[in-house]
Amino acid sequence: MSDDQMPPARRRILDAADRLFYLNGINSTGVDAVIEQAQVARMTFYKHFGGKEALILAYLSGRETRWQTLLERSIGRAGEDPRARLLAVFDALRSWATSETRFRGCSFVNAMAELADPDHSARAVITSYKGALRDRVLELAREAGAADPELLTDQLLLVYEGAISNHSLGNVDDAVHKAHFTAEQLIAAAVPV
Template identity: 75%
Template sequence: MDSAKLPARDRILDAADRLFYGNGINATGVDAVIEEAGVARMTFYKHFGGKEGLILAYLGGRETRWQALLDQTVQDAGDDPDARLLAVFAALRTWARSLSRFRGCSFVNAMAELADAEHPARALVTSYKRGLRRTVLDLARATDAADPELLTDQLLLVYEGAISTFALGTVDDAVDRAYATARQLIAAATPTPAVA
């Protein structure tokens, strides 16, 4: 659909998504979003009340899209618990490659930019990251891993590291290497049956 035909609220969110992720939240003013969206100032304030409301909607939209991709990728992995856990990294690879300019995790970026500990977006970021950990832990518990908590922590360290190194360009093929590393960690977490 032509973006000019989208409802005003969607056009504002699309503009905020591009500008906040591409340029940063602090570097992007409300005026830039309004101009990019092609809406009146009053329309912007009617839908979001101000920049804080827009930041929350932007992060909420990113979380919704990521969760939909993750859920679909896990579902596509079938019934094998190891494959379902590895799907977290397959989804990350799909997400990272879908962006024309990958700037890392929008949630981590927001946390770094929003210095005020009371900013409501910080609570949303924390909730998102805790939710991701719960998802990975649930998937790890479904495997034969001897210590699902440890495996979850290891996988999340690889996951977060892959995002950072991919964004920085410091590791070639970071998301592919993270996928391979996750596969090794999952395999190593399963006890080898004793030979009689």
Template identity: 75%
Template sequence: MDDASGRTPPARERILQAADQLFYANGINSTGVDGVIEAAGVARMTFYKHFKGKDGLILAYLDGREVRWQALLDRCITQAGDDPRARLLAVFDALREWATSQTRYRGCSFVNAMAELADPDHPARTVVTSYKRSLRDRIFELAQATGVADPGLLTDQLLLVYEGAISNRTFGNVDDACDKARTTARQLIAMA
């Protein structure tokens, strides 16, 4: 598992890369620690040196996805320039880029984790809820900057479109779901 420079990444990084690929492609519950250890090419002791167990690895996996998503979202918002409406629409540009960058798109890794980790006390559920709240807060902030009369309502509408685009792209129900969601978002913003 070499990186782009041809060097072998440190063990922790290899474990996280393996978990990211396996958890997203196969599911968290279907992927055991042994599979991650094997895919990462590390010893069991090395795994436990970096992670206390699977729950710790799940949290690190979700955190890594959130960090990458936030970086992409920030970049898309910055590239949208100074127009507040373009910056709000950039959320959908980021979604399209994220969805099309996946080898095999399986939807939102956070929603998938919530569905798989049914125990209401699992620490990942709190983390996922926090990430989703953060996205809502960011969209609200962007909606407020547009000067619309009710940024809360617009935020709720855009979140419904956003999550719907993810589901419909995952199931293949709507061709070009992310592009159509962006068009819908543009119309909602114009009417707000």
């Protein structure tokens, strides 16, 4: 269901869950807080989601959709240069990290840490998302002509995840910018001109 086809109450519930889950954590945010922030009746919430687990899945799905849109837009803006298209992953990261009001890292990594039950349905969504990101970076590394696209993909993802953690923790000044520069160097070393 696209955003323009979504009932307003469902949109308000998802918006509230997105804010609260991301800023306060999934486990710390109860259904009552989401209902109150969304200004909907309890029955309206249960009509649309049936419970918190379905809301968590919708929250993660929405985050994934927004990231994929931002990523593909960044790749598109990079034009036809395959090296620039690969580096666009870090352009998207910079855009995303600086657009959050209070950046708390990757919502998927945060959710994985909170939802410790290996059988929780959200863990499959998280694994799928991270796998899709790896597949996309690998595809871009191959298009760029990297000598070892698997190795370059692994290196870039390590820098990507490290940038997110260090940016949110404040351990490294301007971590996302430094990760972008590091990615440029890795790509330059791995992709022939």
